[in-house]
Amino acid sequence: MRKPILEAVGLGKRYGKQAALQGVGFEVYAGEIISVLGPSGCGKSTLLQLIAGLAQPDEGELRMRGAVIANASRSVPPEKRGMNMVFQDYALWPHMSVFDNIAYGLRRQKKAEAVIRSDIAELVRLLHLQGLEDRLPPQLSGGQQQRVAIARALATKPDLLLLDEPLSNLDMRLRIEMRAEMAYLFRRLGTTVFHVTHDPDEAFSMADRIIIMRAGGIDQIDTPQACYRRPATRSAALLLGAGNQLRGRVLRHGEYASLQVDGAEIQGVPPALGAAVRPGEEARVLWRPDAAQWSPDPDCAGEAVELVTSAQAETAAGQDSVRRSNGREAGAAVLAEARSSGGEAAWPLMADTLAEVPKGASALPVRIVHSVFEGGHWRVLARTAEDQSLTFLHEEPLPAGAAGRLLLQAARTFIYRIEEEG
Amino acid sequence: MRKPILEAVGLGKRYGKQAALQGVGFEVYAGEIISVLGPSGCGKSTLLQLIAGLAQPDEGELRMRGAVIANASRSVPPEKRGMNMVFQDYALWPHMSVFDNIAYGLRRQKKAEAVIRSDIAELVRLLHLQGLEDRLPPQLSGGQQQRVAIARALATKPDLLLLDEPLSNLDMRLRIEMRAEMAYLFRRLGTTVFHVTHDPDEAFSMADRIIIMRAGGIDQIDTPQACYRRPATRSAALLLGAGNQLRGRVLRHGEYASLQVDGAEIQGVPPALGAAVRPGEEARVLWRPDAAQWSPDPDCAGEAVELVTSAQAETAAGQDSVRRSNGREAGAAVLAEARSSGGEAAWPLMADTLAEVPKGASALPVRIVHSVFEGGHWRVLARTAEDQSLTFLHEEPLPAGAAGRLLLQAARTFIYRIEEEG
């Protein structure tokens, strides 16, 4: 079995009375890319500081290749740990040019000046910093500063690289490009990476495993797929995009649990951790806006269709009918396809017979509040019978006041106990 | 007709020899929310600085309610402009508590201490900063600092609010929540907002109009929908997510132009600005990864199906068949639905007869390189016959080496002249 390169056991850190981290434990294997996701203020940066050796744990232990590098009484200094870090606030040295900032670590390694030059030329290319080498940090834009910070950290080719929200100030295109290039680079160099981010897409696309944190502790450590499919806690589900949450009362418990929510029965995956939900207790049900499918009530259907028609008129002729393939709204379509493809259809929904709810799905009656354009789709705000609000994605705007039902797939609907707050 | 609250005419700003902005002109109406999108280093922050009065234009003029507030020779000082700003690097005052940071502007307005307290309590609640009021900024996490910066700017209830990437350090959930709340707040207060972001979703969901910048100039000013549907320049298209771009040679020009790309003929929307593409010249074709639909070559289909099957086995039984509705990958499904719904099917594609290309679409032969999990979908890397690389989204991973065709919808495929670089 592989030996972990880094192990944390029961790490704790407090600032004054407030505990920023407690009982944090995990293992990282050589060459792995670990992404840390967690809400603002949950202790991600603090964790990186402990690993880097910039702060000392109050409790617990950190081991690197089996040797203790930090506990409450001792701490190997950062410069002896063979790591490097991109700081959330960059921490560029304002008195040094971009080149000198990047070259700093290489000079510490006593590299030849020619080697330094070529290494940096490479990094500058990778990070699109050409022509900025002689600038001072204050003469750069925010995104450029961030890229310099990344280049500086990459330059030393560390064993373990700590990245604190390294791409937060870059535009989407650059971010996607950079994360692909960085992931490729890390895999090629075999760099172990510990990567804090607030962008689930970034975590999914770069990470071998994801650590999901909440309030100073770890909620879940697993592969991106596993985290995506079954978030361990309500907080993890929220972080991973399940932005809709309703309260209800547990009806049944089993492989799927079900909840009485504002009159409707909603099926979903029960929590993986902790005690099972018991019938009768209050619980929450969460799902991603893109996991629900809108189906208008028959009597409103005409209205809905009309709006769709007017929306069509609004766009360039002929484009609209295919415009919908854009995105996350396509639940119904998928189902339709599933049916038409003749496979073992789990959800035999008829597009025209809306009263029928497919197996493995639940229907939630809602009323539309309003719709917001979001690029490939519209985000629709709606309310349940008892005024809990929720959003879902739809290919077209829906008229305010329209009534209908949202079809939720049990496998993509998550149920959590109330006390698992956070 | 409404009068603009802010007008910019031919604004230019240089740092030494380098022009950070040139020829920038636009109008902002009272109560509008304008989002500025642009690649890193294109001059967004510089533009905000000019509007704020923190820098003086070298050329051009800024008018507020018709009165000149800045040109090359004069400049109304920032504090007299009735604006406020969230800085990209927050610029919190390290010697003041969170409370005092937020209260600063109110104190300048000589508000009563009781009013200040209640105003701040409100802001603190809005920005989830409860309990942090007495901390000093260096004792906050990055995201908390950013929220304090937002609270400080909101506190003075400015006529015009300048936001420089205000949500970049927040987790997705908070970001979505905040942008909804802020948009609501701004609309309620009638605040005019000038909002720099690198997140197209943020721009789409908050903005009345979007300004797309490139290299110190403006490429496009339009409503979110219009920008999304027809990005004016290649750079705009890239910014708005059209991350695939291939080179080809123009075949035909008309309502849709077409391009010869690595042997295939691709149809797309010709550029809205500048000269039309001429047959024979080189051009680029761009599209969003989620706008393409994969269809495997018949001889490879078995292999693809097998992989899908094994992927199903990997997940909890019964879940997988509905898992696909998640997202941007659903092109095929949409089409299938379109067909089955019996409407005026623009794209009568048979899922089993792959050789047939629907009207208004083009087929591009590609070979799969590898697939990366991205949450609701997989991002698949592929190459064309002549080794240009591209990505598309698919509901399942595809086996490396598989050959097939990507179906591109002409209305969502954009063609630009080569010289419109950037």
Add this chain to the structure above:
Amino acid sequence: STNNAASGNAEGGGAQAANESTSTTGAGGNAAAAEAGANTAENASANAPKSDEPLVVYLNDFDEIIKPMFEEATGYKLELVTGNGAELASRIEAEKGNPHWDVLWMDAMPMIDQLGKNGQLLENWTPANKEGLTDFAKGLIPASGAYYPTGAHAASVIVYNTKAYDAASAPKTWQELADAKFKDAVGMADPAVAAPAYPFVAWFFQSQGAEAAQGYFESLMKNGLRVYPKNPNVAKALTGGEIKAAALQESNAYTLKAKGEPVDIIWPAEGAPASVRVAAIQKETEHADAAKAFVEFLLDPKTQQALIDQGEESYFEPSAQGVKAKADRAAEAKLVVAEAAWAGEHEGEIKQWFADQAVK
């Protein structure tokens, strides 16, 4: 003391004299050094490792000329530490555990007298040149022979600015300084800070009794007396016009006059309280021969004459007979001295009284 006869013939502080004088002291500890002193420096270094070390003298004047004069005359090497009297006193006191000085030569007789009382000085040694001293000087030598005076000068004389007064209107007695005529016009150095000012006030306290003296100085202060930290400050104030008359140290006064400043000097008839410059040897000195040679040298009339002719502080009354004081020094200069032992004993309280006056 019986030893002085042995070197009675010696004039100057020759090595010869030093040899003879020590050989008769019987101070065994000094025998080796004594021998070394008799020989050349090279020889000496072979016998006693310390003997080629220089003699260290702490002094507050004459540092420019005394070193070459002495080295030339005797062959001993000399090293000097110069400073103002108070600083040197502190330094000496601080060094008490491990003194670095061999000889003190300062115009701080009460302080040195106290050192003698505390047993820090070499006693019971009589320099050959003692006989050649004036009666006035002989009267100042303590019974223990711990120090010998090399000269005396007025700690204060009355000096006035000739632009303000003429010979007629100028103050002529100490008492007159308290006269309303001289309100806000008189200055002096602070006895609490300036070393030479102490002998001046000490004489008043001893001769008139504490109460009368305090009354006198209080009346001066009521009359607007300005008290400067040191004598040079007084001198500057006088020439600068800040004050018009002052009780100023004699040498300072004559220096001013010699430089052509518009001042004149008055020697009060009742006498000018004197500051006596004395030389004393450290008890544990390792360079006793050189030290004795140095004291002999200082008591030598030729040396004193040279100091008067070439020295910086040349205005003083020599302690050796047959030495002529500076030509422009007043002939009728009458010096009065507070008894050293008394002045030493009461120094603390008198200075304290003055320091406390600063508050009022």
Add this chain to the structure above:
Amino acid sequence: MRALFKQGDRLGWLMLALLVVLILLPLAAVVIQVLLPGVFFGRFALGDLSLLLDIFKRPLWFASLKNSLLLGVGTTVLATLLGGGLAAVRARWAFAGARLLDIAVWLLLVTPSFILAQGWVMFASADGLAASWLGWRWLHDLVFQPAGLIAVMTLSKFPLAYLAIHGALAWKASRLGDAARMSGASPWTAWRTIEAPLLLPAIASGAMLVFVDTVGDFGLPASIATVFRFPTLPYSIYSALYTSPIRFDMAGALSFYLVLLIVFAMLVQLLALRRARFDFLSSRAVKNEPRRPRRGGWLLASGNALFLAAAIGIPLGSNALMSFTGSADAGAGGMTMAHYKALFNENGALLTGLLHSLEIAAGAAIIALLIGFLVAYVLTYSQFKFRRTIDAITLVSLAVPGIVLGIGYIFIWNQAWLEHVGLLLYGTPWILALAGIAGAIPVVTRMITGAMAQVPGQLLAAAQMQGAGFALRLRTILAPLTKGALLSAALTAFGSSVFDLAISSILYPPNYMTLPVVINKAFEDLKFGYAAAATLTGAGLVIIIILVLELIVRPARRTERKTAA
């Protein structure tokens, strides 16, 4: 950042040990005289502790304490305002004569205070230059009173505040000021509420230096306060030390009160800086470059000229006059270069003294810079338990008159047993170097701490992550970021120890004359012209050295800017 702790702790102990040896031990040696008067001479008799309470009984002592406090507080407030204001103006605007201001500051700093005092006395006395040349008879009454003394002190001590604050103005927190403007603050309000408070550590350092130096100064108050009696603690200390039987115990008791004053000042400082943070240097920090004002340039220039005329012209001008005439009465004698000629032909006493002083001062400044830098590091970045103690000790040597410290040095370094271990430093030039270092540490440490407070630990942490060890981090990140302050500190230390009279006069080894001893001697011999000439020559030379060093070190800034543009 917090992890700089461990290192900080080790370094903290080292620095504490060094400071104890250099400063605290000598002082303690004097103060302990109260408890055990004979301890260094092998007597272990218990002293009279009630001496410590005598401050409330003896009128002189009590008045001294009161006066010292009044003088200290008054001068601190005024000099900090003056120095801070000048530094702010100088850092913000370029104007004619700005360079002169720098020179003037150095001149004031290196010139011994008794010389400055003399200049003021010559100028303002009843028949002084002001009265005789300008007919300003009123000036006399204005100057010779407590308020006048405070004014003169202010004009002499403001350079300490100026340099401490100017050093910290090297970097601009412009983004933070911008944020204030956006919130509706006028430039002045922004300066008042954001920029100035961010300088608080430097301002506090400057104020502290002024306070401590004022409270510890003997020469200036003693010379000015002749007309009105105004005894201060140093005065009482002098009178205790200059009274035989010499009362080290009294000096010790009084020094103890000086130390209490420091503690008092530090408490005030602690209160002022409580809980706040001042580390604003980020990737956005830019170097401060003085700009030409749009309007009112001439106003600044002439204001500056006027100010210099008072602060420099009066004290040094009078001395200069003295050096050419040998007399305060300018009319007499006429001009002569004789005094300057005399400097170089009297068998070179002055020259060797000067060389000795420069040697000692240079060595002391360099070592003090090193120590001060490390001490500032401990104070700024570590959580070392005894940080406050270190902080307090660094100030002691400025407050306690040099002579007290000198005596302490004798006690400590003149113990017979040291000879056997080869450490009998008393009587060798080493003792002067040690004392010089001790004397320079307060200034150096304060100035550096003020600037260091601006540098966030994050910037050091970043270097650490790049593999830079402790020394390297300091050398490549911290030192360059605080360069301005380091230079000021070193030059101040150098300049002021060249003329550090009190210490060298009590400690100088036989035949090792130093410049201040030579000057003081000339002064005591009433060779005023010579003394003035020697002072001005020495000061001039020191200034030239300082300016040359500045020129060598500072232009890096200009080239940096060039590559940036």
